[in-house]
Amino acid sequence: MRIGILGSGLMGGKLGTLFARAGHEVVFSYARSQQKLNRLAREAQGNARAGTLGEAARDADVLLLAVHWSRVDDVFKQAGDVTGKVIVSCSLPMDAGNTKLVVAHTSSGAEELAKRVPKARVVSAFNTVPSEVLFGVFAARRKSTRPSLVYCGDNSKSKGIAAALIRDVGFEPVDAGPLRIARYTEPFALLVAQLAYEGKAGPELAYRFERFGK
Numbered sequence: 001m002r003i004g005i006l007g008s009g010l011m012g013g014k015l016g017t018l019f020a021r022a023g024h025e026v027v028f029s030y031a032r033s034q035q036k037l038n039r040l041a042r043e044a045q046g047n048a049r050a051g052t053l054g055e056a057a058r059d060a061d062v063l064l065l066a067v068h069w070s071r072v073d074d075v076f077k078q079a080g081d082v083t084g085k086v087i088v089s090c091s092l093p094m095d096a097g098n099t100k101l102v103v104a105h106t107s108s109g110a111e112e113l114a115k116r117v118p119k120a121r122v123v124s125a126f127n128t129v130p131s132e133v134l135f136g137v138f139a140a141r142r143k144s145t146r147p148s149l150v151y152c153g154d155n156s157k158s159k160g161i162a163a164a165l166i167r168d169v170g171f172e173p174v175d176a177g178p179l180r181i182a183r184y185t186e187p188f189a190l191l192v193a194q195l196a197y198e199g200k201a202g203p204e205l206a207y208r209f210e211r212f213g214k
């Protein structure tokens with residue numbers, strides 16, 4: 001796939017690198033320095049290059065949105081026409097201090113995003129994992145048991161594309177349902193961050209759902 005990375009920071013930089021290593025064609029865009037985008041493209045060791053938001057969006061099959069909530073409007077203003085594009089968003093609707101969600105309970109960042117870019121197809125994914133685990137998951141991707149990763153969206157074809165990318169990174173995709181399920185996955189992402197970054201000797205968070213009665 002041709003993948004435009006909109007936001008090449010902790011999440012976009014790492015996921016873009018792994019998508020390139022998994023064989024996709026990647027354009028890194030949106031960082032404060034051109035040198036950083038060039039370095040990411042060079043170090044991705046795959047088919048990757050640096051570009052503007054417009055270049056990243058124009059020929060892409062999929063766009064990864066990985067910016068702070070406050071930058072979303074700026075990104076889509078510069079990206080241009082995103083009609084028909086699949087947007088996989090890992091962006092969480094956080095306040096300026098990254099301490100709380102500014103959209104929650106009766107809506108979600110993913111749903112608000114879908115309203116802002118109504119001609120695109122939004123899938124919410126990758127926002128429940130800290131960026132620090134991504135390379136480790138990719139390195140272990142051929143093992144028989146893979147960590148699960150939930151995603152949600154309203155368009156089945158777009159969700160299939162997101163699921164393929166989730167598998168390429170090394171996770172087992174778990175379809176959590178329509179985009180409104182992001183109302184529950186976004187707060188869950190904060191729980192993971194809380195445990196990962198604020199716990200003194202943080203627990204390893206693992207969960208398993210058994211199907212009873214089968």
Ligand SMILES: NC(=O)c1ccc[n+]([C@@H]2O[C@H](COP(=O)([O-])OP(=O)(O)OC[C@H]3O[C@@H](n4cnc5c(N)ncnc54)[C@H](OP(=O)(O)O)[C@@H]3O)[C@@H](O)[C@H]2O)c1
Nearest residue numbers: 008009010011030031032066067068090091092127130131
């Ligand atoms: N980090 C995580 O573990 C994690 C996990 C789950 C979800 N998320 C969510 O994912 C989204 C991205 O998080 P992140 O940690 O990847 O953020 P980040 O490291 O700050 O990346 C954001 C990117 O946007 C760029 N940027 C910001 N302002 C800009 C401007 N004015 N002009 C050009 N580029 C600009 C940054 O440039 P520079 O590279 O120059 O700084 C950076 O490349 C957020 O919504 C976050 O809540 C993050």
